[in-house]
Amino acid sequence: MFTIEHEFDASVITLVDDGAAPLQEDVVINAFAEVITVEQYDPRSDSMVKITLSPEQARDLAAALDLPEGVYQLRKEPK
Numbered sequence: 001m002f003t004i005e006h007e008f009d010a011s012v013i014t015l016v017d018d019g020a021a022p023l024q025e026d027v028v029i030n031a032f033a034e035v036i037t038v039e040q041y042d043p044r045s046d047s048m049v050k051i052t053l054s055p056e057q058a059r060d061l062a063a064a065l066d067l068p069e070g071v072y073q074l075r076k077e078p079k
Helices: 055-064
Strands: 002-006 011-015 027-031 036-042 047-053
Touching: 036 055, 047 055
Parallel strands: none
Antiparallel strands: 002 011, 011 027, 027 036, 036 047
């Protein structure tokens, strides 16, 4: 399950683990114009863990989810 909220400066996507137990903590993705952050609470350290992706890295991640093993480089199509 997931939610999408559009705020003033970002789109916020929350991924809720609704699979089999044990469940993972929610993952919150904040998509700003220049950066994407991914956050998840870590109960072992009692803190939020955050990673930061460039828009290009997020694009590559989305493409990689549907590709077989290998090395790839996405190219912009000529206009």
